[in-house]
Amino acid sequence: MIFTLASRELRSLFLSPLAWSILAIVQFLIGYIFLGQVDLYLQVQAQLSAMQNPPGLTELIIAPVFSNAAIILLLIIPLLTMRLIAEEKRNQTLALLLSAPISMTEIILGKYVGVMGFVFINLFFVLLMPISLLSGGNLDIGMIASGLIALTLLLASFTAAGVYMSTITSQPTIAAVSTFGLLLLLWVIDWAVNINSNQATGVTPYLSILKHYQPLINGVFKSSDVTYYLLFITTFLVLSIRRLHADRLQH
Numbered sequence: 001m002i003f004t005l006a007s008r009e010l011r012s013l014f015l016s017p018l019a020w021s022i023l024a025i026v027q028f029l030i031g032y033i034f035l036g037q038v039d040l041y042l043q044v045q046a047q048l049s050a051m052q053n054p055p056g057l058t059e060l061i062i063a064p065v066f067s068n069a070a071i072i073l074l075l076i077i078p079l080l081t082m083r084l085i086a087e088e089k090r091n092q093t094l095a096l097l098l099s100a101p102i103s104m105t106e107i108i109l110g111k112y113v114g115v116m117g118f119v120f121i122n123l124f125f126v127l128l129m130p131i132s133l134l135s136g137g138n139l140d141i142g143m144i145a146s147g148l149i150a151l152t153l154l155l156a157s158f159t160a161a162g163v164y165m166s167t168i169t170s171q172p173t174i175a176a177v178s179t180f181g182l183l184l185l186l187w188v189i190d191w192a193v194n195i196n197s198n199q200a201t202g203v204t205p206y207l208s209i210l211k212h213y214q215p216l217i218n219g220v221f222k223s224s225d226v227t228y229y230l231l232f233i234t235t236f237l238v239l240s241i242r243r244l245h246a247d248r249l250q251h
Contacts, residue, residue, distance in 0.1 A: 001102050005110025010117045013080070019118060022076055027125050033068045034129045037061040058140040058219075062130045066147040066217045069126055070154055073119075074183050077155065080118060081162025082176035084111045085244065089170035094247065104244045108237060112163050119155045123148070143219035150216030153229035154209065158183055160236035167243040183209070 013019040041060050048054035088094040097107065130144050158179075165179040166172070186209045205211055209232075212225040 001106045002110045002113060005102075005107065006113035006117060009084075009111050009114025013114070013118050018079065022079065023118075023122065026072060026076060026122055029072050030065060030069050030126055031129070034061070034065050037064050038133075056140060057133055057137045058130075058143045061133065062139070062144055063147060063217050065126070065129060066151050067214075069151060070213060073122070073155055074158060074187065075180070077119075077158040077162055078165075078176040078179035078183070080115050081159055081166055081179060082172040083166070084115070084163055085166040085240075086169050086172045086175040089247075090172070098244075098248045104241045104248065108163060108167075108240045108244060112159060112237060112240075115159050115163075116156060119159060123152060123155070126151070140219065146219050146221045147217040149221075149226075150213055153216075153226065153233075154213050157209065157229050157232045157236075160233040160240075164236045164240045164243070167240050167247075 038061055041057065044060075085094070088097055098104075127148060130139060133139060161182055162175070162179040165182065166175040169175050169178070186207060188210070189204055189208045206228070212228045215222060216225055
């Protein structure tokens with residue numbers, strides 16, 4: 001049932017011009033950044049050849065692309081998740097969905113997996129960019145794999161937060177703005193701390209999404225960073241299920 005709901009959600013996304021527009025805009029922006037980094041690499045190639053241990057293609061091209069892709073998709077994910085539950089409430093079709101012989105967990109996971117299907121399509125096209133460089137130079141495959149895992153976990157976390165925000169309102173626009181506000185807060189939460197201390201410790205830095213993302217895209221793979229994202233995803237999906245269960249009791 002989860003995959004039935006997911007395929008239905010994915011089809012409904014592609015039946016709207018929004019999904020196609022998002023796909024085109026995201027790939028255009030990331031492609032533009034990718035070509036810009038390639039051009040920059042070609043410009044500094046002479047200086048790099050004079051260095052003893054110069055950074056490679058992966059450090060100078062792929063890592064910045066992954067960093068910028070995260071920022072672009074932070075702006076896009078709220079637009080994808082805003083309608084998942086909020087639109088059901090606004091159109092007064094939520095009661096019909098809740099009366100179906102499926103659990104709240106299946107509903108939330110089905111919608112979550114559906115949006116993630118669209119996210120994976122975007123990731124596939126992003127992955128084609130570093131692959132295109134294989135014939136022109138040596139790439140750090142381990143670093144690319146780490147960056148791809150990081151970007152996947154980050155976007156899965158964005159989506160989980162968006163699903164929850166969509167369950168607490170009947171207005172998709174409010175859900176989108178709330179999701180963006182939450183994600184932006186978690187993105188910059190430790191900036192103020194880092195201004196005062198380069199060795200910031202405590203809860204605030206740990207909550208920062210960016211603090212766990214940067215090491216992974218730089219090839220520093222730590223289980224604590226992966227665990228953070230898995231806990232983040234699980235927490236927001238559980239909160240979404242509980243919220244939907246509360247709505248079911250009200251109906």
